[in-house]
Amino acid sequence: MSQQEVRTKVEKLLENHAVGTMATIKGNKPHTRFMTFFHDNLKLYAATSKETDKIEEIEANPYTHILIGYGGDGYGDEYVDYQGKVSVNHSEDLKKKLWTEKMEPWFESPDDPNYIILEMEPIQVRLMTNQVGDEPKEVEL
Template identity: 60%
Template sequence: MNQEEVRQQIERILNESHIGTMATIKNNKPHSRYMTFFHRDLTLFTPTDKHAEKTDELEANPYTHIIIGYEGDGFGDEFVEYQGKVTFNHSEELKKELWNEDMKLYFDGPEDPNYTLLEIQPIGVRLMNKKGNEPMELYLN
């Protein structure tokens, strides 16, 4: 599979899958949680509360590891391993654009002062293939 095909497969998974695990470092140990992800090209975005525990963890160490795309069929499922660097994105326009009704469980609306976005720039992205092939690294510019 060439790099364009790898990228297309990764983008397909990101389009179809919105829930994944996100790991940070807490007290020098890995700490994972489920998150909802949106993407623009290969940049991921996830909503969070400004006062959430993960915000402190990411301020101390802005690097993360994300797994997204597991289909639930068992051994051999295709998914993406994603390493990235996190920044906080407070764009009101983007917060409104990514807002959905499910977020009402956590926020009063897109104008909620506690609602912010984590923006994750890719450092390394690998396609884990369901056919048992070796992982395929996407070469980033």
Template identity: 50%
Template sequence: MSQQEIKSEIERILDHNKVGTMATVQNGKPHSRYMTFFRDGLTLYTATDKDTHKVDELNQNPFTHILLGYEGEGVGDEFVEFEGRVQQSDSEEIKKKVWNPHLENWFSGPNDPNLLILEIIPEQISLMNKKDLKRRLLEL
């Protein structure tokens, strides 16, 4: 499988699977939660409240591991392992870019002072379980 094919498959999975797990480190141990992700190229974005455990954890260690795509059909399901460095953004431009009506459950709008966007810059992305159970690493 070529690098372009791997990248296309990863982008397809990211486009069709918005909810995944995001892991951080809490007291030296992994801590995971479900998050909703949006992408621009291979950069992921997710919205959170400024006053959350994940923000505290990311202040201590800005790295994360994200899983997106597994559909529960069994061995061979495709998914993406995404490792990256998180940057916290209060940028009005990024807030407007990420904003969608689903976020109204938690925030009053893109100008809500508690809204924080987590921008996840990829350091390693792998396509997993493409029927032959091999890891396919995308060269970044």
């Protein structure tokens, strides 16, 4: 599979699967939660509250591991294995761009001071399958 084919498959998985798991470190142990992700090419974004545990965890260790795209249909499903470095993006334009009505139970509006955007800069991105003999395919960054 060519590098362009791998990248296209990864981008398609990111486009079609917004929910994935995001792991951080809490008390020197892994801490994983489901998150909704937005993407721009291979950069990921996630909305969250600045009052969550993950903010303290990211301040202590800004690295994350994300799994996204698994359809749950069984063995052989493709998914994205994503390692990245997290920062808080303070762009008001980005907050408005990513805002959806589905966020209203947690935030008053895109101007809510607790509403922040996590930005994940990719360090390693791999296309994974669960098929025997099919090795992970790394995206060249």
